[in-house]
Amino acid sequence: MKHVLAVLVEDKPGVLTRVAGLFSRRGFNIDNIAVGETVSPGISRMTITVEGSETIIEQVVKQLHKLVNVIRVSNLSEEPSVMRELMLIKVNAEAGSRSDIQQIVETFRGKVVDVSPDSMIIEVTGNEEKMEAIKLLLNDFGIKEIVRTGKVALLRGSMVTRDS
């Protein structure tokens, strides 16, 4: 099963290497990772999607905790949470197919962010299923390139993942 972990880390040099190194060294499968600042200065938040059984995830969480720069690890898959990812897709779009593409994009509440004579760039935000669905539909037109940010997530409601 896939788990989404929120990892609060001290914003120190090499902290990403420490986390990434831990995953490769211990043979944990990292799906994706997104890093950014938090409301507290000096603290960054990594959102890590990792695949594995309960026992493996328990080890991942414990091993992450052992890193001195890691302040907190929470498994957001265990709680109700909002998960989003942003994807940019460059798709073949000759004049004839643009309106079909446009329709798909609207259905998925995506945005066309660039148009050239024979291609478009589409921006979509959402969860995993939505990403897969739009990819499948756009495949017929020919996808030239894809880039994704990796998942980010927050707990629903007023609960927060604290750094202390």
Add this chain to the structure above:
Amino acid sequence: MKKKMTKGAAMITSALQKEGVEIIFGYPGGAVLPLYDQLYDTPLRHLLVRHEQAAVHAADGYARVTGRPGVVFATSGPGATNLVTGIATAYMDSVPLVLITGQVPGAFIGTDAFQEADITGITLPVTKHNYLVKSAEQLPGILSEAFYLASTGRRGPVLIDVPKDVFDQEALFDYKIECEIPGYKPTYSGHAGQISRAVKAIRAAKKPVIFGGGGLIRSEASAALEKLVERAQIPVILTLMGLGAYPGDSALFLGMPGMHGSITANYALSEADLIIATGVRFDDRVTGKLDSFANHAKIIHIDIDPAEIGKNVQIDVPIVGDVKIVLEAILNKLQPGETSAWLKQIENWQKQHPMPGGLKSSGGALKPQQVIREISRLCGDNAIVATDVGQHQMWTAQHFIIREPRTFLSSGGLGTMGYGFPASIGAKLAAPDKKVICITGDGSFQMNIQELATAVNNRLDITIAIINNGYLGMVRQWQDIFYDRRYAYTRLEGNPDFIKVAEAYGATGMRACDEQEAAAAIELAMREKGPVVLDFVVEPEENVYPMVAPNRPINDIIIGGERS
């Protein structure tokens, strides 16, 4: 008022003094020159080794004996990379070290400058934590964190890489021993609910065993352990790392478990209904085939490192905490169970299966086990023994009677040949009043043989007992058992005359090929102020038994060899 500024190098030497450091193990070079120049003016002692790896092992031996962090200095590039094996050795065995390496000046970092190596990158997986210092302002905080991290929680090596220009930079020096690290809060006292469950399990158990490891020694838990054993009448099994945590000559001590463990220890673990695992990490050399490990037992696991609990084996009562504190909490509520039938059973196993190899040789070549028993007998209980890695290490674990914590030093987790001799140097400096013996192999000794110069130069009274079988014996044993006796490159042809080597360095040496000579050699070593090198020429193809083949259940034991 103008605040006083301090140079980076002086910050380091002052911090070491404030932390109570007495001795530094090291080797200088270009990038640490400013630090060495500063050191020259301080009362801190510096031991000049002949290879940086030996500096780390010596600091490691010092730390294992004193419980305080061992300190190492080395230069950038090759100096730093030479430390790596020693650091990995200490990391695997949770030994507190603080290592300070010089680095090329800040402006050169990342340019492949002369003697530049990314030592923080290289040691990332084998340190508890490491630092690349950017400026002298950071030094006080980093030094204090390094000592704190190395010597608290699960102990381990911490490396600080200092660019050459930072040694000369000036900044305010306000040193605090105490420090706060937001992401580092070790748990010391165990969870009360789990402790109650452990107490209940102990009361209910009919066949309990205590299975202890290096954590007992690191947390100074021996007294608590002895009380528990005495009051609850529970037998004790200790891993290689745990040897000495409980007296090796006590009736309730069953020996070491696992691959070369005693038959009784392995049977007891396999038959037990309760295993009280304290400061152990269920290493594969101990558990054998995991599916069949301790199938009848409930397991209580006490460890300071939460990540060890449930890592390899499923645990019924997990207790995260300092082993000593948790054992004391258990003792407070202890209600002993009824274990007499179990102890009877264990006594029978012990009678039926004494450790093989204890017999005197019948004429012929010296028996290595016999040599080790004889050294153990003559040393009495005021000795520290360090081993290298191989057959001689296992024979020492089996036959040398280790009575006290911090008197047995061996590379358990990494199994580093070359560890023993430098570790014994560190041990001697840590405990000058103890007899220090290094039991090594003809292979292992040659991995750090150059340290004879260090030992002689510092007049260190150390006995080096080479169990000389002319082979990389442990590897030869595997070839014997698993590879059809094809001894591919395990014959140590071209071994030097170890006595002449000793003499060339200015040490005393003596060779022993039979029992009389062995007795005379050991006696000489007891009398003579060392370093003394004893070359015991032993039976070349003796194997270590009992043996459990890798990934076999630990009660599936090859007894082999002679039987009594």
